[in-house]
Amino acid sequence: MSRAPRILLFAGSTRTGAYSGKVADLAQKELALQGAEVTRISLADFPLPIMNQDLEAEEGVPENAIKLARLFVAHDAVMICTPEYNGSMPPLLKNTIDWISRAKENGKSIRAFGGKIGCICSSSEGNFAGIRSASHLRQVLVHIQMEVIAPQVSVPNANEAFEENGEFKSERLRSGMNRTCKTLVEEAALHMRADG
8 A cells, every 4th residue: 555645844933933933834834634644844953054165064964954955865855834924035035045946965966856746835914915924935946947736825914814723814824725635635646656
């Protein structure tokens, strides 16, 4: 019997009460309902310095970037829930991606992104729902050869989007999360079969 798709999930913010974290909470539940094996991490557990090639030349790629790269490789797909900072993704998220892309073992690139299935959720307090951040994140992930699925969940007016129990108030968002997670799990399963 084939195993369940393994999905790595994290938010692009580590702020207490971050809307991206709340979106990730709902994604975690929905992915599990869709039959995925979900690994939820916090970037707070993998602190990294600002990406700097002089630092890399002196000290090598930080161990936390290598740990994250290994996590990416060990999963069939990755879902990232990003906030929006000044019309783009937060520096924490971009810095993390940049370091992971540099990760090596035994002198060879770990290739954490290439061919990996990706999925994006976004959120913001404004009406644009973090879609500019999601767009920039998608461009970066595609550039480093992730296969990012088309469906995504973008949460507008995130300060008013959640019930007290953490669920979305909007049926549109609830059904969007269902559809997005279903697509991600299906694509991850297809990818697993294609890889044999």
